[in-house]
Amino acid sequence: MTSPHKPLTLFFSFLFVLGLVVLGSCARPAMMPGSSDRGYIVYGYVNTDAENTAEDETVYLFDDGTGTLVSTVKTDTFGKYAFAYHKPGRYRVEALETSRVVVIIDGDIQVDLMLQ
Secondary structure, three states, rough: OOOOOOHHHHHHHHHHHHHHHHHHHHHHOOOOOOOOOOOOOEEEEEEOOOOEEEOEEEEEEEEOOOEEEEEEEOOOOOEEEEEEEEOOOOEEEEOOEEEEEEEEEOEEOOEEEEEO
């Protein structure tokens, strides 16, 4: 003979396990900028000479293997730019006629450009 409380016990056991699963999924650490889960940041400064920054200059990020334009940003008042969250690979950073090839392996990378 089965207990009249067995279905109720099974229901509460199910809720308990479900609660553990939900709590476990919330306990994962947040992905940090510059992590392999989200991609890496290519950033730097664009300067017109040793003392002056290039404000509001367009900076391009290309896939160096295919030549495909990946992203475009403008420099801020201090000549700083940033391309966020890109996967490891070989890229070309370009502003005006100045460019540098960079390889993202396992971290953020700083690429400063001096305009000519």
